[in-house]
Amino acid sequence: MSKRPLREAVGAALNATSLAPDNTRETPIDRVAALSRASRLGSALWRLKYGDDVTLLTTAAELLANKARTDSRVRELTPYTRVGRRPELLLLICQYLIGEWLQDNCNTCGGRGRTGLGRGGIRGIGKLCLSCKGSGKRRINGAERGRALGVTGAAYWKTWHPCFEAIWTLILEADTGAASRLRAALRRE
Ligand SMILES: [Zn+2]
Numbered sequence: 001m002s003k004r005p006l007r008e009a010v011g012a013a014l015n016a017t018s019l020a021p022d023n024t025r026e027t028p029i030d031r032v033a034a035l036s037r038a039s040r041l042g043s044a045l046w047r048l049k050y051g052d053d054v055t056l057l058t059t060a061a062e063l064l065a066n067k068a069r070t071d072s073r074v075r076e077l078t079p080y081t082r083v084g085r086r087p088e089l090l091l092l093i094c095q096y097l098i099g100e101w102l103q104d105n106c107n108t109c110g111g112r113g114r115t116g117l118g119r120g121g122i123r124g125i126g127k128l129c130l131s132c133k134g135s136g137k138r139r140i141n142g143a144e145r146g147r148a149l150g151v152t153g154a155a156y157w158k159t160w161h162p163c164f165e166a167i168w169t170l171i172l173e174a175d176t177g178a179a180s181r182l183r184a185a186l187r188r189e
Pocket of ligand 1: 106107108109110111112113114129130131132133134135136137
């Protein structure tokens with residue numbers, strides 16, 4: 001029996017009305033229980049993105065900011081010295097990046113990686129999307145990121161980009177870390 005993809009299955013489980021256990025198969029209650037094996041940040045991010053629990057945005061941003069404060073890869077970056085002295089600025093960057101992560105599909109192709117398709121088109125047909133070069137992921141918009149900080153796009157690329165990327169990496173690590181802990185807990189391959 002094929003199983004729903006992990007993130008989708010956990011998202012549905014978080015909103016399931018029935019949490020009845022069943023020893024013979026993986027049920028929503030198993031998935032919700034398995035989520036407790038993830039880190040606090042990983043769990044908050046999953047509930048936020050895959051379970052659509054928007055009330056967790058602030059919590060997730062605070063957990064991410066805490067992680068960034070203690071992560072040596074972030075701390076050794078020059079802009080971090082400025083951010084480190086201004087906790088509200090670090091929190092703002094974390095909130096902003098989580099917002100990007102929640103909506104990470106390419107604006108042009110909607111995440112399909114191809115263009116020239118109507119809604120509901122099949123992936124793999126149409127022309128390669130030039131915006132994302134087929135990855136389906138949104139390209140970094142330095143001007144937009146700069147605006148969130150109150151600086152120009154040029155200043156973003158010159159000074160802030162490494163700091164954003166290091167924090168972005170923490171989000172991806174928390175996401176994949178949660179996936180591997182859940183796979184182990186649910187005995188999925
Ligand atoms: Zn695209």
